[in-house]
Amino acid sequence: xxxxxxxxxxxxxxxxxxxxxxxxxxxxxxxxxxxxxxxxxxxxxxxxxxxxxxxxxxxxxxxxxxxxxxxxxxxxxxxxxxxxxxxxxxxxxxxxxxxxxxxxxxxxxxxxxxxxxxxxxxxxxxxxxxxxxxxxxxxxxxxxxxxxxxxxxxxxxxxxxxxxxxxxxxxxxxxxxxxxxxxxxxxxxxxxxxxxxxxxxxxxxxxxxxxxxxxxxxxxxxxxxxxxxxxxxxxxxxxxxxxxxxxxxxxxxxxxxxxxxxxxxxx
Amino acid sequence: xxxxxxxxxxxxxxxxxxxxxxxxxxxxxxxxxxxxxxxxxxxxxxxxxxxxxxxxxxxxxxxxxxxxxxxxxxxxxxxxxxxxxxxxxxxxxxxxxxxxxxxxxxxxxxxxxxxxxxxxxxxxxxxxxxxxxxxxxxxxxxxxxxxxxxxxxxxxxxxxxxxxxxxxxxxxxxxxxxxxxxxxxxxxxxxxxxxxxxxxxxxxxxxxxxxxxxxxxxxxxxxxxxxxxxxxxxxxxxxxxxxxxxxxxxxxxxxxxxxxxxxxxxx
Numbered sequence: 001x002x003x004x005x006x007x008x009x010x011x012x013x014x015x016x017x018x019x020x021x022x023x024x025x026x027x028x029x030x031x032x033x034x035x036x037x038x039x040x041x042x043x044x045x046x047x048x049x050x051x052x053x054x055x056x057x058x059x060x061x062x063x064x065x066x067x068x069x070x071x072x073x074x075x076x077x078x079x080x081x082x083x084x085x086x087x088x089x090x091x092x093x094x095x096x097x098x099x100x101x102x103x104x105x106x107x108x109x110x111x112x113x114x115x116x117x118x119x120x121x122x123x124x125x126x127x128x129x130x131x132x133x134x135x136x137x138x139x140x141x142x143x144x145x146x147x148x149x150x151x152x153x154x155x156x157x158x159x160x161x162x163x164x165x166x167x168x169x170x171x172x173x174x175x176x177x178x179x180x181x182x183x184x185x186x187x188x189x190x191x192x193x194x195x196x197x198x199x200x201x202x203x204x205x206x207x208x209x210x211x212x213x214x215x216x217x218x219x220x221x222x223x224x225x226x227x228x229x230x231x232x233x234x235x236x237x238x239x240x241x242x243x244x245x246x247x248x249x250x251x252x253x254x255x256x257x258x259x260x261x262x263x264x265x266x267x
Numbered sequence: 268x269x270x271x272x273x274x275x276x277x278x279x280x281x282x283x284x285x286x287x288x289x290x291x292x293x294x295x296x297x298x299x300x301x302x303x304x305x306x307x308x309x310x311x312x313x314x315x316x317x318x319x320x321x322x323x324x325x326x327x328x329x330x331x332x333x334x335x336x337x338x339x340x341x342x343x344x345x346x347x348x349x350x351x352x353x354x355x356x357x358x359x360x361x362x363x364x365x366x367x368x369x370x371x372x373x374x375x376x377x378x379x380x381x382x383x384x385x386x387x388x389x390x391x392x393x394x395x396x397x398x399x400x401x402x403x404x405x406x407x408x409x410x411x412x413x414x415x416x417x418x419x420x421x422x423x424x425x426x427x428x429x430x431x432x433x434x435x436x437x438x439x440x441x442x443x444x445x446x447x448x449x450x451x452x453x454x455x456x457x458x459x460x461x462x463x464x465x466x467x468x469x470x471x472x473x474x475x476x477x478x479x480x481x482x483x484x485x486x487x488x489x490x491x492x493x494x495x496x497x498x499x500x501x502x503x504x505x506x507x508x509x510x511x512x513x514x515x516x517x518x519x520x521x522x523x524x525x526x527x528x529x530x531x532x533x534x
């Protein structure tokens with residue numbers, strides 16, 4: 001029973017997130033529907049994703065896997081999945097993997113990118129891709145604050161109240177704040193082994209509060225120590241966030257590439 | 268009676284073009300509504316645009332003017348127009364100009380940019396900003412074809428059948444085709460003194476037919492000679508097109524800049 005790994009890019013604006021839901025349009029739901037058609041299956045084909053992105057969150061490097069017992073070629077899946085889904089989702093890579101592979105459990109790390117447009121007026125072209133923050137931001141203070149996140153910490157102060165993960169210790173490899181030279185955009189790049197629910201968005205919301213001067217950089221260290229969600233900042237809105245990459249032991253991938261290759265989706 | 272010049276950026280996706288219409292949402296209509304509110308006017312305030320962009324066409328550098336006889340400051344217009352319009356339109360510059368200024372008649376030239384995504388699969392992040400052309404394109408052939416457009420020519424073969432302009436001779440200063448090193452995008456940059464209806468879109472549609480090998484580059488020269496619209500290519504779809512700049516005798520502008528400055532809208 002072959003196992004197939006997908007890399008998927010999507011503009012999350014019109015989706016109620018990744019996870020399949022009975023009523024709402026989701027990325028997993030659309031892929032399941034398409035795959036069930038391609039395989040002419042009598043029951044919905046489970047598509048296991050690496051990350052349950054929230055409604056409005058985008059992805060360039062979401063990963064998923066599924067099993068099948070058909071003689072379909074990888075190219076049939078690439079072509080079929082793209083033909084049977086809308087233009088705001090694209091399967092950019094398809095390959096066969098070992099049957100022990102699991103998109104979620106085999107993942108060794110992820111990179112998220114959060115984009116902020118900080119200016120007095122909106123940017124019409126980034127309104128679904130960046131958080132519009134009207135205030136001037138103290139980027140140096142944000143960088144000092146971001147350093148507290150790096151390393152292994154208990155992140156229970158930086159998760160949603162609904163998060164049910166039994167463990168809250170996570171390791172961040174880097175939290176970088178990149179300012180554009182050309183325009184008032186900031187990108188927060190977060191690379192970690194695993195994340196709690198809303199963790200990146202609460203980290204970014206807290207960094208923006210630091211940038212506005214509402215809280216001191218060292219507050220981050222205190223919240224990591226004390227674990228009190230109420231002392232962290234707001235949850236940044238979903239539309240600034242993009243899941244860039246998911247890492248696996250065999251990354252970078254070397255399999256067949258019938259799709260775009262993630263490197264083409266830089267815009 | 269002061270005359271005010273605006274530079275306006277918009278994502279045209281959700282607009283039925285620039286020109287005001289009784290039923291549909293248009294950029295001119297939204298600005299007129301906002302300005303009428305700001306000036307507390309009893310009749311709609313006319314906002315004269317430089318270019319009547321089609322439904323779905325974007326702008327970074329649309330220009331418009333209006334007259335008023337109030338004591339409102341330029342900053343009131345910048346703030347008010349941006350507060351009273353949606354996030355997909357932004358007034359990026361406001362300044363007072365000589366009362367002989369007319370956004371349309373005073374214009375000396377325009378730059379348009381047309382973006383093409385040429386790949387087998389869609390790019391979810393460019394679906395409203397670029398024309399998705401599935402074929403491989405022969406960029407060298409397109410460049411040879413584009414050279415025919417440069418200079419003064421009769422463009423009656425490259426306008427819509429509904430175009431009512433009494434003259435059809437226009438001068439193009441440049442038609443450049445810029446290929447990205449990083450991703451399969453092409454940009455067609457067209458700079459001219461004035462344009463006929465759908466002219467840029469028909470030029471681009473014809474260049475893409477050349478790129479596909481459907482017609483020879485020299486066909487452009489023949490259509491310019493013969494003026495037969497049926498021998499030119501298709502009209503490229505509107506959503507790849509952006510009005511980048513409108514030139515005036517006093518360009519580059521040196522007035523007050525309460526807005527963004529167009530240089531911030533590079534995305």
